[in-house]
Amino acid sequence: MRFRFRFAYYMVGFIMGLFFVAMVLSGKDARCNYFPNARVLNDLRTKPFNFSDxxxxxxxxxxxxxxxIKNTLTYGDVDFDKSNKEAEKGKLYIIEGKTTKNQPIILEVINYSDKAVLRDIIKKQN
Structure with missing residues (x-):
């Protein structure tokens, strides 16, 4: 069998496989959070979120x-050198992000097993 026929059969099967995978995953709330930054931010977004005084x-x-705050919890960067420390019976995470006015901010969020609490908002100096 010639190469172009083998390639055509391969492509037909590959496209049909992609179609079936898309059908299976389209109805589910599937997320691919493989990296630590994405996992932490997703965990904080899915819990009830409270604000400290x-x-x-x-x-x-x-x-x-x-x-x-919501944009930073979606697109921010977790500083793991300063984060993942015990604080008030939870874990403290330092998240860097920006405001809508492009002002850099730092959020201090304490992650408990049942909720997340925004402890402080710091205006970062350039």
């Missing part, structure tokens, strides 16, 4: 809002 005071200052 200090974080509420900073949010009242209006230079940062909850949209910036």
């Amino acid at each position: 200090k974080a509420k005071l900073i949010l009242a200052q209006k230079w940062v809002d909850t949209t910036d």
Whole structure:
């Protein structure tokens, strides 16, 4: 059998396989969080999220809002050198992100087994 016929059979089977995999995974809420940064951020987003009193005071200052917090928890970078430490019976995570005005911020989030608490919001100096 010639190469082009073998290649054509291969491509037909490959495309049919992709079609079936897409059908199986399209109805599910499947996520591929293989990297540690994505796993931590996904875990924090899926838990009930609370704000400490200090974080509420900073949010009242209006230079940062909850949209910036959500974006940082979606697209931010976890600083693992400073994170994953025990704090108040949970684990502390330091997450770097930006506001909608492109101002760098740092979030200190304590991850408990049943909830996540935003402890502090720090305006990062350039």
